[in-house]
Amino acid sequence: MASKRVVKSSVDWIEMSKRVPTVQKSNFIAFKAKSDGYIRKVAVNPEEPPKIDWSYYKANAANKAIVEQFEKQYNNTKIPYPSDKGAYAKIEEEEKVQMSNVREFIKNSNERIKKYEKDLEIIRNYTPYEEMTEEEFAYAHPELALDSLNKPTNFPHTPEVQPDAEDLEFFRKRGFFAKGPDRYFP
Amino acid sequence: MLSRLSFKTGVTFFRQDRLPLLRYQPSASLEMYRIEKNKIVKEVSVDDITKVAATEVTDLVPRPSPFDSPLRDHVNFPKPVRLERPSPTRMAMFPEEWFKFLYPKMGVTGPYTLGIGLILLLVNKEIYLIDDFEFRHTVAFYLWIYVFVKTPLGKLLQNFFLDNLESEQFRKFRLYNEEVRLEAIKHEKEEQWRQEGKQLLFDAKKENVGLQLEAMYRNNSMDLYQQVKRRLDYQVEVAKIDSRIKGQFMVNWVNEKVKESISKMSEKDNLKQCIANLNTLAAKA
Numbered sequence: 064m065a066s067k068r069v070v071k072s073s074v075d076w077i078e079m080s081k082r083v084p085t086v087q088k089s090n091f092i093a094f095k096a097k098s099d100g101y102i103r104k105v106a107v108n109p110e111e112p113p114k115i116d117w118s119y120y121k122a123n124a125a126n127k128a129i130v131e132q133f134e135k136q137y138n139n140t141k142i143p144y145p146s147d148k149g150a151y152a153k154i155e156e157e158e159k160v161q162m163s164n165v166r167e168f169i170k171n172s173n174e175r176i177k178k179y180e181k182d183l184e185i186i187r188n189y190t191p192y193e194e195m196t197e198e199e200f201a202y203a204h205p206e207l208a209l210d211s212l213n214k215p216t217n218f219p220h221t222p223e224v225q226p227d228a229e230d231l232e233f234f235r236k237r238g239f240f241a242k243g244p245d246r247y248f249p
Numbered sequence: 250m251l252s253r254l255s256f257k258t259g260v261t262f263f264r265q266d267r268l269p270l271l272r273y274q275p276s277a278s279l280e281m282y283r284i285e286k287n288k289i290v291k292e293v294s295v296d297d298i299t300k301v302a303a304t305e306v307t308d309l310v311p312r313p314s315p316f317d318s319p320l321r322d323h324v325n326f327p328k329p330v331r332l333e334r335p336s337p338t339r340m341a342m343f344p345e346e347w348f349k350f351l352y353p354k355m356g357v358t359g360p361y362t363l364g365i366g367l368i369l370l371l372v373n374k375e376i377y378l379i380d381d382f383e384f385r386h387t388v389a390f391y392l393w394i395y396v397f398v399k400t401p402l403g404k405l406l407q408n409f410f411l412d413n414l415e416s417e418q419f420r421k422f423r424l425y426n427e428e429v430r431l432e433a434i435k436h437e438k439e440e441q442w443r444q445e446g447k448q449l450l451f452d453a454k455k456e457n458v459g460l461q462l463e464a465m466y467r468n469n470s471m472d473l474y475q476q477v478k479r480r481l482d483y484q485v486e487v488a489k490i491d492s493r494i495k496g497q498f499m500v501n502w503v504n505e506k507v508k509e510s511i512s513k514m515s516e517k518d519n520l521k522q523c524i525a526n527l528n529t530l531a532a533k534a
Binding site for chain 2: 078082094101105108110111115120126129130140142144151154157158169172175185191193196199
């Protein structure tokens, strides 16, 4: 990557900002600010420094020997492009991990979507409730239909009037739920 | 068993099958839901009678009921439909079916003649005895029925009791179930779209590293250029100053020499010469 010289932003910030959830908006803004700072720093200096006119200096300088020395040295030096010291490698590692997570999430999410669509089909193929009898309803929604054998409830079958632990205790003390013949109706 | 709050008028002869009662009369309304580990968890509040009290939407298992199988004979054993409003009646009491039944043979007035004739027969033959109690009670009975069925007051009461139509409840129940799942699908797709944007983030990170390196490189090369240029400019300046000083020195030296040469000659001779010149000039002018 060192040979590729980055000059201006090639990332689609608008697209990215659309996908950021509102909870992480501030993080995104900070990140963008940082990136913009880097771009600004790059723009301060030109890509290549301007050329030096050696003939002018040779004609007008006091000490021609120095000029010639400078010329030789200047033309021979080459500033090395700085190395990233493993930053790219780290980023790629992280990227691999994160993108594999994303792929997994998408896979699971698609499975969930399939399940929901199956459920939708089932719902849309029920007979209309107005034509159902109690039995048919129990076939369709077993957890919602009344079931006096397994899950008995008191009329009017709302959760507010079902007995809780206090009520049961009240009745237990007075001899209801006792094994054997009824206390009040022997 | 009829629904608890609906008031049915009119006499009908159809078998009214029991409407299925929900286990818990739904008393919750949807406000928001969230997805937690493959389940939809709904948060419910207390006022809407059409939504389910359970907070989890579980997997649906299609259990085909034997009542719907294709082998069922729908002609001889049709599925009875529960009426929500009373079937049409005449005079608030007598069903239309009787009038239709007698129309081919007796026309439009047939059932009325039958009715009146029957009543007259029974009264005349003293099979049904009327005294003032009977008369008063039959009239009152019929008037009350008329009030509750045909007058606006009666229609108000009917609407009041039929507001909570159970068909509407069930329609909303079905819609609620569908809505939950449709919303879930929509949100899943949106979330997928968002997660795909992570790639952009990593591209941006790499780009930042590149930008920083570029900035360093440019800084360094500009630095070198400026240092070298400074030193060369210094040399040029030195040369300029040198030549300027030399020039000034030359000028001063020349001036001095000229002054010296002037002072070597005698001042008087110079003066005399100057006066003579002036005289000649004055003579001419």
